[in-house]
Amino acid sequence: MRRVVIAGNWKMHKTQAESLEFLQSFLPKLENTPEDREVILCAPYTDLGMMSKNLHGTRVRLSSQNVHWEESGAFTGEISPAMLTEVGVTYAVVGHSERRQYFGETDETVNLRARAAQKAGLTPILCVGESKEQRDAGKTETVISEQLKADLAGVDLSRLVIAYEPIWAIGTGDTCEAKEANRVIGLIRSQLSSGDIPIQYGGSVKSSNIDEIMAQPEIDGALVGGASLDPEGFARIVNYQSV
Numbered sequence: 001m002r003r004v005v006i007a008g009n010w011k012m013h014k015t016q017a018e019s020l021e022f023l024q025s026f027l028p029k030l031e032n033t034p035e036d037r038e039v040i041l042c043a044p045y046t047d048l049g050m051m052s053k054n055l056h057g058t059r060v061r062l063s064s065q066n067v068h069w070e071e072s073g074a075f076t077g078e079i080s081p082a083m084l085t086e087v088g089v090t091y092a093v094v095g096h097s098e099r100r101q102y103f104g105e106t107d108e109t110v111n112l113r114a115r116a117a118q119k120a121g122l123t124p125i126l127c128v129g130e131s132k133e134q135r136d137a138g139k140t141e142t143v144i145s146e147q148l149k150a151d152l153a154g155v156d157l158s159r160l161v162i163a164y165e166p167i168w169a170i171g172t173g174d175t176c177e178a179k180e181a182n183r184v185i186g187l188i189r190s191q192l193s194s195g196d197i198p199i200q201y202g203g204s205v206k207s208s209n210i211d212e213i214m215a216q217p218e219i220d221g222a223l224v225g226g227a228s229l230d231p232e233g234f235a236r237i238v239n240y241q242s243v
C-alpha cells in the first residue's frame, strides 16, 4: 500500500519568524487530517532547527531542499547529511529542477546526494521532469527514463519518494492536466522494480486543483511550491477531498 505524501517546498522563502508564524496558523488545521497522509515541510536551512523544536510531537516532518554527498569539506554553501539529521530532519529533496538549472546539478551529483542521504538515514525526495522544449519535441518519456536510470543507480527504492515535476509547470500556473500527470507517473512506476514508492506530482499545485490531482490512481501526493507558503491554502491542499 503506497503512502500519501504531501510536501511544501518553501524554496528561498520564510525567515525563522515567518516560519514560526506559519506553524502557529498551520498546525491547528491538521487536527482532522487523515492519519495516512504524510505532511512534510521543506524549509530553508536556517529555519530547520527552530522548526524541529516546534514540530516535536506533531505529525509534520521536516525536509531540507538539498544535501551534500560528503560528510564534511570545503564545499561553500552546501550542507552535510549530519548537519540535517542532527536537527531532526528526516527527508531531503534532491535534484530539484531549480538546482539543476541554476546550480549545475547533474544526474551524477543527484545520484551522489540521494545515496548519501540514505546512508545518513534521510529519505530522498527525488525530482524528475522534462522542459517545455523536451515535451514539445515528444521526448518526455525518454528524458525521464534517462533521469531515473542515472539518478537511482544504487539507491534503495524502499526508502525513497519521487516527485514528477514538469519544469514547464513550475511556478507558471500552467498545471499539467491531472490525467497526463497520472499517465507519466504510471510510466515512471512501470520502470521501478518496486511498486510501493510514493510518487508525487509537482508544478502549480493549488487548493483549487488538488482534489482532481489526488483523484488520479497513480498519484500519491504533491510537492507544492508557491501554494505551500500560505498556511490556510496549504492546509486545504493537505486536507484534500478524497473522491
Ligand SMILES: O=C[C@H](O)COP(=O)(O)O
Binding pocket: 009, 165, 169, 170, 171, 172, 173, 202, 203, 204, 205, 223, 224, 225, 226, 227
Ligand atoms: O518544489 C515545488 C515545485 O517546484 C512546484 O512549485 P510551484 O508549486 O510553485 O509550481
